[in-house]
Amino acid sequence: MHTVLGHDPAKDRFRRTLAHGRLASTYLFVGPEGVGKRTFAEWLAAALLCANRRHDSLDACGHCDSCRLSMAGTHPDLLRVSRPEDKTTLPVDLFIGPADKRNREGLCHDIALRPLVATRRVAIIDDADDFSVETANCLLKTLEEPPPGSLLILIGTSMARQLSTIRSRSQVVRFERLEETQVAEILRREPHSLEASEAARLAAISAGSVSRALELAEGQLDQARQTLLNRLQSPRIDANDLARVFEEETKAVATEPRIRRRAMRELLAATIGELRGRLAESVGDVTRTDAILRQLDACFDAEVAIDRNGNQSAVVASLANHLARLAR
Known part of the structure; x- marks a missing residue:
């Protein structure tokens, strides 16, 4: 597993949290687009699901069943939710299931199930900027009474775009723009694999955002x-x-x-x-x-x-x- 570049304050915070056994149930990651918030969330989730991780470490072993499933993107205890391309807000169905299966499907149902492989369940919710009041209310009970051992990570761009019901029930982790050298290194790595000169050129105009650099590419x-x-x-x-x-x-x-x-x-x-x-x-x-x-x-x-x-x-x-x- 690649080490996540940058974001040392967030890494230090989670290392201290894990060392003291004080992991919260809900975190809200906020920061500019394309700086690695989702990558960090996936990296943290893989570490928390790893069977061989030390209690104060953020490094997954990369060899156990959980790590192999995390790397393949198929871990049954890692749940992912994001706004569909054809929607402007996160649909209610993603959280409480479609009308004919209300509260029997969706993230709020699935996060409460017993883990299948690891000792906990982790959910990553992209596009937290796009919660509607109705959808946020569907998540409210899960935020207030999280299932034992569960972890929710919500990803947004700014505090101003978060609903009060989300802000007040989350631990906020702020992410800053990446350094130019860090953007260039990420662009040189797989799956992007850009030539060093092109990676450096794009990093120089990326404003610390990998997604912006890739769009320019x-x-x-x-x-x-x-x-x-x-x-x-x-x-x-x-x-x-x-x-x-x-x-x-x-x-x-x-x-x-x-x-x-x-x-x-x-x-x-x-x-x-x-x-x-x-x-x-x-x-x-x-x-x-x-x-x-x-x-x-x-x-x-x-x-x-x-x-x-x-x-x-x-x-x-x-x-x-x-x-x-x-x-x-």
């Missing part, structure tokens, strides 16, 4: 990012042209709305990175610094609007107008 998003930066670096910015670039370049990446929003967030991240570079160069020029800070505010507002599924055309039109006006 696909080519179209990388090209869209460069087209946008070329426009932003031109002596004069035309608002209509800039808005068109945002729109057309995201459409070139994908037509599916959810993927287009991800592409738009990437272009916004590239814009913010460009502006931050200019901000560092504007020290001493109060007027220029003020204009750049206002441009950054407009980008942050656009990020919030996109995350809230705002009308993308309206968002980019407003952003382009702000960027062009403040650039003069």
